[in-house]
Amino acid sequence: MSRPRHNLRPHASTMGHWSRFCYFAGKAWANLIGNKLVTILTVFTITLALLIISLFLLFYVNLEGTVEQWSRKVVVTAYFDNELSPQELGALKNRIAALPGTESVKYIAKDEALKRFRSRLKGQEALLEGVAPDVLPASIEISLKKQFRSVDSVTGFVVGLKRIQGIGEVQYGEEWVRKFFTFFQFLRVLGILIGSFLILAVLFIVSNTIKLTILARKEELEILSLVGATPFFIKAPFLIEGMLQGAVGSLLAVILLVGGYYTFLAQAVNFLSFNPAESGLIFLPTEYIVALLLGGIMLGLIGSLASLKKFATT
Amino acid sequence: MIELHNVTVTYQKDAPALNGINLKIPKGDFVFLTGASGAGKSTLLRLIYAAVTPTRGHVVVDGQNVTRMTRHQIPFLRRNIGVVFQDFKLLQSRSVYDNVAITLEVLGWEKKDIGKKVYHILKQLGIEHKLDASPQRLSGGEQQRVALARALVNEPRILLADEPTGNLDDHNKDQILRIFKEANIRGTTVVIASHDKRVVHYSHNRIVHLDKGSIKEAHDVTPQA
Ligand SMILES: Nc1ncnc2c1ncn2[C@@H]1O[C@H](COP(=O)(O)OP(=O)(O)OP(=O)(O)O)[C@@H](O)[C@H]1O
Numbered sequence: 001m002s003r004p005r006h007n008l009r010p011h012a013s014t015m016g017h018w019s020r021f022c023y024f025a026g027k028a029w030a031n032l033i034g035n036k037l038v039t040i041l042t043v044f045t046i047t048l049a050l051l052i053i054s055l056f057l058l059f060y061v062n063l064e065g066t067v068e069q070w071s072r073k074v075v076v077t078a079y080f081d082n083e084l085s086p087q088e089l090g091a092l093k094n095r096i097a098a099l100p101g102t103e104s105v106k107y108i109a110k111d112e113a114l115k116r117f118r119s120r121l122k123g124q125e126a127l128l129e130g131v132a133p134d135v136l137p138a139s140i141e142i143s144l145k146k147q148f149r150s151v152d153s154v155t156g157f158v159v160g161l162k163r164i165q166g167i168g169e170v171q172y173g174e175e176w177v178r179k180f181f182t183f184f185q186f187l188r189v190l191g192i193l194i195g196s197f198l199i200l201a202v203l204f205i206v207s208n209t210i211k212l213t214i215l216a217r218k219e220e221l222e223i224l225s226l227v228g229a230t231p232f233f234i235k236a237p238f239l240i241e242g243m244l245q246g247a248v249g250s251l252l253a254v255i256l257l258v259g260g261y262y263t264f265l266a267q268a269v270n271f272l273s274f275n276p277a278e279s280g281l282i283f284l285p286t287e288y289i290v291a292l293l294l295g296g297i298m299l300g301l302i303g304s305l306a307s308l309k310k311f312a313t314t
Numbered sequence: 315m316i317e318l319h320n321v322t323v324t325y326q327k328d329a330p331a332l333n334g335i336n337l338k339i340p341k342g343d344f345v346f347l348t349g350a351s352g353a354g355k356s357t358l359l360r361l362i363y364a365a366v367t368p369t370r371g372h373v374v375v376d377g378q379n380v381t382r383m384t385r386h387q388i389p390f391l392r393r394n395i396g397v398v399f400q401d402f403k404l405l406q407s408r409s410v411y412d413n414v415a416i417t418l419e420v421l422g423w424e425k426k427d428i429g430k431k432v433y434h435i436l437k438q439l440g441i442e443h444k445l446d447a448s449p450q451r452l453s454g455g456e457q458q459r460v461a462l463a464r465a466l467v468n469e470p471r472i473l474l475a476d477e478p479t480g481n482l483d484d485h486n487k488d489q490i491l492r493i494f495k496e497a498n499i500r501g502t503t504v505v506i507a508s509h510d511k512r513v514v515h516y517s518h519n520r521i522v523h524l525d526k527g528s529i530k531e532a533h534d535v536t537p538q539a
């Protein structure tokens with residue numbers, strides 16, 4: 001159908017885009033104020049939902065951080081076939097450093113090896129009395145780049161390492177590495193599963209809460225439709241409302257999270273003589289905070305859209 | 315202006331509410347729709363503003379097939395049709411002013427123009443002093459006039475009224491009917507569903523009588539005086 005002819009219409013100026021947006025925003029605001037209880041309920045639902053998600057993220061980020069710390073301990077130790085001259089050693093170190101996956105290379109001389117061994121025998125150093133300083137072999141310790149710290153990569157790296165002339169035995173605690181990575185992989189999958197489940201649950205809850213708002217105004221939607229409002233005109237205020245609620249809800253969640261986190265740290269310092277700097281605890285990086293805020297707005301928008309879908313007017 | 319071609323409406327699986335209706339209402343006409351309760355008057359009006367889809371047949375309004383309209387076209391049809399609903403459909407949580415203004419807001423009018431126009435129509439209907447009241451604080455007759463104001467405020471080409479005088483005394487009935495008449499004189503096609511004898515015989519207009527979903531008599535008593 002073509003647009004109606006306006007010749008019979010009383011003459012009036014119509015709104016431009018900006019004043020149209022202001023009109024929708026004003027309507028959304030009036031609705032938010034007019035339905036305080038439902039508004040507060042929705043905002044708190046979003047806050048709670050995002051708080052749960054962000055606590056989960058905080059836990060996950062710290063887990064990743066811990067795992068990253070642990071995985072630094074995956075060190076490959078290589079021994080030599082024969083004694084090496086300093087030049088030969090330098091060349092060998094360079095070749096190892098050139099391998100993909102090498103993060104750093106460290107030479108452990110014989111006396112250094114003995115020193116380490118002695119420190120492990122705390123209190124019983126007497127056992128090593130009279131032992132020749134070169135009783136332990138020299139070695140090279142290689143730490144791996146982050147993306148090479150997995151079972152398959154370590155195995156592959158070792159194969160490459162063994163091809164280098166002059167390298168004898170290689171040790172990397174196979175069993176330990178395998179267990180560690182399997183466990184970590186398991187944690188990661190579990191985290192992703194719980195995370196996606198949380199997001200779905202949150203979407204479901206939020207869209208149902210927003211549905212309450214819409215249900216409360218079913219009559220208004222019907223009348224709007226009967227006096228000739230387009231679907232867009234009917235929906236726009238709800239979408240703006242949803243985004244506003246999402247924004248406020250996520251802001252509250254972030255404030256609570258930051259407040260809660262630092263209060264916890266302060267309390268822990270006081271009562272547990274706990275050193276936050278040494279604990280390795282990390283707060284959510286800024287990107288995550290921004291994502292949470294945007295996520296809240298999206299949550300409100302998607303929640304509104306989803307619940308409006310079921311009220312296909314006309 | 316309004317044409318119904320062989321229209322049947324069946325709600326759920328009941329007997330049809332309307333059965334094989336053929337009706338033409340020319341532009342500028344003033345028609346009364348009569349019939350007992352349940353005869354199908356409201357259903358016939360709903361067909362015209364596309365709130366009910368015919369089970370068979372089709373409806374043409376202003377040269378356009380309403381039955382085939384998409385949900386994005388229907389709003390533009392409705393902007394040309396003012397409806398006074400049998401149950402008023404006023405928003406109790408809003409003021410009288412807001413209830414009437416909604417028709418113009420939907421059209422995207424500027425606030426100041428809306429204000430003038432709404433005040434003007436409320437004054438015409440004698441309820442401008444209730445501007446800020448909530449409809450639930452009004453008498454039945456006053457609510458009816460608010461509903462009428464909302465239907466008339468954008469000077470629609472078609473005015474449909476479902477039992478618009480139910481709560482009014484004779485004096486108010488005549489006043490309301492005069493307003494319908496004035497709109498009709500300005501070119502609006504008017505269809506009024508009513509079983510009120512006083513209303514139907516208010517002036518010598520065409521009467522379409524429905525009986526159990528069929529048109530029994532459709533007569534022009536005499537053209538308008
Ligand atoms: N939404 C609906 N769902 C099911 N049946 C309906 C619906 N609306 C109306 N009907 C049925 O259709 C028939 C016609 O109803 P309609 O409302 O058109 O009658 P009416 O002539 O307007 O009556 P009244 O004078 O009481 O307003 C009735 O039998 C009614 O029960």
Ligand SMILES: [Mg+2]
Binds near residue numbers: 355357400
């Ligand atoms: Mg009826």
